[in-house]
Amino acid sequence: MKKSFLGVFGHTAIDVILQVDCMPVSNTSTPVRGKVLKYGGTGANIAKASADLDVPVKLVSFVGGDFPEDFHNNLKDAGVDISDMNISEEQRTPTCWIITDKEEGQMALIDQGAMDCLDDMPVPLDTVNNCEIIHIGTGSPEYYERVMKAATDCTICFDPAQELRYVYTPDIFKRMLNMSDHFFCNRAEYEVALEYLGGDDPEDILDHVEILIVTMGKDGSVLYTREGENAFPTYKPNKIVDPTGAGDAYRSGFYAGLYRNLPLEECCKAASARASFALEYSGPQEGHVTWDRVLNRMRK
DSSP, rough: OOEEEEEEOOOOOOEEEEEESOOOOOOOOOOOEEEEEEEOHHHHHHHHHOOOOOOOOOOOOOOTTOOOOHHHHHHHHHHBBBBTTEEEETOOEOOOEEEEOTOOOEEEEEEEEEGOOOOOOOOOOHHHSSSEEEEOOOOOEEEEHHHHOOOOSEEEEEOOOTTHHTTTOOOHHHHHHHHHEEEEHHHHHHHHHHHHHTTSSSSHHHHHHSEEEEOOOGGGGGEETTTTTEEEOOOOSOOOOOOHHHHHHHHHHHHHHTTOOOOOHHHHHHHHHHHHHTSSSSSSTOOOHHHHHHHHHOOO
C-alpha cells in the first residue's frame, strides 16, 4: 500500500525577493524599492502548500549545513515528510534572488548550492516506491532521469520550470518527457518545449504525455488532453502583494484535487483558486491556505 500520495523533487531555497519599478538591462542599474528574505524553492513551496491542503506529501531536496532550523521546523510542522531531505554540511543551501517589477514580471538569479551536486546521489527508493504521484521539478536532469527510470509504479508529473532553458538539452528533455504522464509549464516554457521538440502546437507535446497544463499568469491556464482543451480563468485575490510562488501554489491545488478524485477540470479550478491566494502574501510559503478556503473561493 502506498504511504504517501505525492512525492515532490525540487529546490528548497532561501528567497531574496527584490521589488523594482522596472527590470534592469545590461550595463544599467535600477533602484530596489523593497527587499524581503523568505523561505522558498519550488519543491518546498509545492510540498508545504500541498500539506496545508491535507495532501500526504514527501519532499526530496538537497540543502547545505547552513539550512535554517526554523525552515526545517516549518516544513515538518506543516505536515511535510522530510525524511528524504539530504543535508550536506559542506555545501550551501540554495539561494534565489527574485526580482519583481510593477507589472508582476519576474527574473531570478540562483545559487544552486547543494542542488548542484546531485548526479552521484542515490535515488530515494522509499519515496519512489511509496508515492502515487512523483513531481519532478527543478534540479539535475541526469539525476531526475534516474529517478524517473526507477518510478515504474506511479504517475510522473514533469515540471522543469525556468531551468528548462538553461539546464536541459533537447535530447534529455525528450527522453524525460517520454517517461512522464503530465507536463506542467508556463507560457515561456511551453515555447521552449516546442522548440526542443521541433513542434508548433500542443499535440506535439501530447504525443509524449497524456496531460499538458500551461499556466499563463493573469490570463489563467489551459488544460490540454488528447480529447481536447479547456481554458480556466484566474480567481480574483483580495489583494495583490507578491506573485512569487503562484505557479507552485497552482500545482498544489491541482494535486489536492487529484487526491480527492476530482475530475481534471475541477482540479484545474482548485489550482487556480489556490494560486490566487499566493498573490495575497509576501513570500511563497506565507499563510495557511486550507482546502475549505480553496473550495469557498471556487464557489464564489
